Amino acid sequence: MTQLEHARAGRATAEMKAVAAAEPIAEADLVAAVAAGTVVIPANRNHRHLKPAGIGRGLRTKVNANIGTSGDFHGIEDERRKLQAVLDCGCDAVMDLSTGGDVTAIRRDLLARSPIPFGNVPVYEMMVDAPRQGTPFVSLAPGRMLEYLRRQAEDGVDFMTVHAGLTRRAIEQLRRRPRLAGIVSRGGSMLTAWMLHNDRENPLLERFDDLLAIAREFDVTLSLGDGLRPGALADGSDWAQLEELLTLGGLVQRARLAGVQVMVEGPGHLPLPQVEMNMRLQKEVCGGAPFYVLGPVVTDVAPGYDHVTAAIGSAVAGAAGADFLCYVTPAEHLGLPDVQDVRDGIMASRIAAHVADIAKGLPGAMDWDRRMAAARRRLDWDAQERLCLDAERFRQVRGRRATQTDACSMCGDFCVYKVLKDIDA
Ligand code: SF4
Known part of the structure; x- marks a missing residue:
């Protein structure tokens, strides 16, 4: 049985008990939220040594970091170092998006080292591995796609991005209303190529019931990807994006009926005034399913600083109800991130997540800031170091x-806290 099915039966699993102990929520309320699908606990039954995390309404806003190789940089050691940085920085989840080297071995290696929920995009492994086995991705039969997916589920992947909402109808919208940046999701572009090449509907949609059966067997949480997410502010909230969102809303219902935990992914690139509207629309259309946002980046003109542009969008998105923030690193749009990029991206996202928790009124979130402000006034540097998000940066x-x-050394003896120390002001 999945976490969802246990919750529907009114049972608190060991994973639910662990999440309730770590969050400002009563166990019974958490069980009810998992049963309703507003909270997911990605916990594949084959992922050993997993410290489970809950994602959704009423819980702390979570942060995911993407790591993984590319064709140019495919060393496993680099990825192990990045995974260690992810854990050191207090990130809540990690995704392996490897597209270079032996992607199956790399995934297994990283998964075995990850005590936090581990995700992937199954199509990536198909598009790298299938051609090596002699079959170009566009010629891959839907049945073989499911074999790849099943192997990944069996290996213990906790959550998977599947672009099952990308339909021929949505692609038709792109033809009628062309975009500035087109399709920017790698999984989305591969599936679009498959659909156009074969003149058929999305295989992940056609075989969605089979996909759900695999997810249910291993309790893989589905993360319904937005293959048509806008990749430029100018394309934000366009017809194709919203067409796909409506399909995702229907798939959420089908997943829940099948006892499969499900969350939904969102944009991308958006002008700031559209961020809150997108969050509310997704929650409405998708029955309150946890929302996993990729940024959103709120300006296109700051490559090198996209951890900042994304953190601004993430904070607003989180405040409006987004539950899970995918980090963006300073290397976004420029190259494969290194360890320092991973650290910078995570800390920017963790700041956004905490800002969102304060805005959401999450119990305890504001108290943290109160304690920091009090320590600052006391000039208690040890307490400030203990309370800050990044103690290493604090010391540096x-x-x-x-x-x-x-x-x-900013003000020295003219420090306001020293000047006014003996005065009750
Ligand atoms: S010296 Fe200035 S900057 Fe430093 S703690 Fe005091 S008031 Fe703040």
């Missing part, structure tokens, strides 16, 4: 320009 910056005073 504070140590760079030391002071002879008990304040910091």
